[in-house]
Amino acid sequence: MQEVSWNDFAFALLRYCHAASVLISYGEIRNRPGNMPMQTRQLGSTDLVLTTVGLGTWAMGGPWEYGWGPQDDGEAVAAILAALEAGINWIDTAPAYGLGHSEELVGQALRQTRHRPIIATKCGILWNERKEKVVHLKRDSIRRECHASLQRLGVERIDLYQMHWPDPPQDIEEAWEEMARLADEGKVRYLGACNFTVEQIERVGRIYPVASLQPPYSMLRRDVEKELLGYCAAHTIGVVAYSPMQRGLLTGKFSHARLAALAPDDHRLRAPEFQEPAFSAALELVEGLKKTAERHGRTVAQLAVSWVLRRPEVTAAIVGARRPSQIAETVGAADWNLSRQDIDEIETLLAQREKKLAGRS
Numbered sequence: 001m002q003e004v005s006w007n008d009f010a011f012a013l014l015r016y017c018h019a020a021s022v023l024i025s026y027g028e029i030r031n032r033p034g035n036m037p038m039q040t041r042q043l044g045s046t047d048l049v050l051t052t053v054g055l056g057t058w059a060m061g062g063p064w065e066y067g068w069g070p071q072d073d074g075e076a077v078a079a080i081l082a083a084l085e086a087g088i089n090w091i092d093t094a095p096a097y098g099l100g101h102s103e104e105l106v107g108q109a110l111r112q113t114r115h116r117p118i119i120a121t122k123c124g125i126l127w128n129e130r131k132e133k134v135v136h137l138k139r140d141s142i143r144r145e146c147h148a149s150l151q152r153l154g155v156e157r158i159d160l161y162q163m164h165w166p167d168p169p170q171d172i173e174e175a176w177e178e179m180a181r182l183a184d185e186g187k188v189r190y191l192g193a194c195n196f197t198v199e200q201i202e203r204v205g206r207i208y209p210v211a212s213l214q215p216p217y218s219m220l221r222r223d224v225e226k227e228l229l230g231y232c233a234a235h236t237i238g239v240v241a242y243s244p245m246q247r248g249l250l251t252g253k254f255s256h257a258r259l260a261a262l263a264p265d266d267h268r269l270r271a272p273e274f275q276e277p278a279f280s281a282a283l284e285l286v287e288g289l290k291k292t293a294e295r296h297g298r299t300v301a302q303l304a305v306s307w308v309l310r311r312p313e314v315t316a317a318i319v320g321a322r323r324p325s326q327i328a329e330t331v332g333a334a335d336w337n338l339s340r341q342d343i344d345e346i347e348t349l350l351a352q353r354e355k356k357l358a359g360r361s
Contacts, residue, residue, distance in 0.1 A: 183208065218304065
């Protein structure tokens with residue numbers, strides 16, 4: 001009989017228990033095309049039940065230090081409305097995205113729809129006159145940011161209020177205390193942390209419960225697997241992963257020509273994964289991923305998102321969009337559960353990528 005390690009047994013048990021909970025909460029969302037069901041998962045110990053794919057609005061905000069190049073506001077609002085019609089029930093945004101403009105676009109869309117999605121936004125990043133980010137976690141700033149977000153979004157209460165970055169780290173307790181006051185006052189429902197370490201989660205958790213963690217997680221960024229995912233599962237903290245498609249790199253639509261054609265102010269031109277040799281290695285990986293995706297009649301983008309969702313500790317994945325046509329593709333990842341064969345094939349491809357990069361360095 002093959003010997004099974006305790007870690008393998010524990011992970012298999014966790015997957016089984018989570019699959020059971022998904023089946024229990026599996027509901028049909030009427031507005032999804034064709035009345036097809038979309039999977040949902042409960043966010044930690046909260047009463048928020050999220051569709052496994054949420055809409056991210058980072059790229060919609062337009063030009064700023066970490067912008068994605070020119071963006072048409074009409075297409076952005078149409079993408080938000082398309083996401084809601086497709087059955088996505090939550091939106092993630094932030095004041096920093098387009099220096100408040102992303103929240104304004106979400107507010108515009110909410111005024112044009114009957115849907116009332118769960119709204120998640122953030123605090124802790126401001127900007128200067130040069131559109132450069134400025135981190136600030138002082139008490140008075142957090143309160144002003146919350147009031148400004150409520151006004152831009154046009155809502156009376158924010159469902160999930162998240163600290164965008166634990167920076168400066170010495171001020172996270174002061175900011176969290178003020179966020180807790182906002183929760184006690186009914187301006188926000190739950191508090192979440194983005195880009196935190198376990199140690200930082202524990203620091204703020206002594207002040208007020210941490211409902212969720214928002215970390216980067218993709219095939220190309222797996223640091224959360226080492227400690228954070230296990231910690232969140234053990235402490236019933238929801239996980240909403242951002243950049244599952246690694247800023248578009250894992251969509252199957254990038255090439256050297258497309259990279260060269262990005263707008264000069266597109267922040268991806270400065271991102272490490274878009275530099276050589278990492279960029280070429282990613283393109284090679286995507287070619288391998290296409291075979292797995294095509295076997296199921298799916299796209300690489302859907303495969304990338306479903307791969308993140310394979311982990312039972314992950315509540316949902318934030319999938320960005322800039323136009324309605326992108327929504328139609330990415331929502332397909334919400335109801336695709338990868339097989340063991342699919343996962344093993346991807347692990348082999350990722351190991352080959354790491355070996356090639358090690359040989360090139």
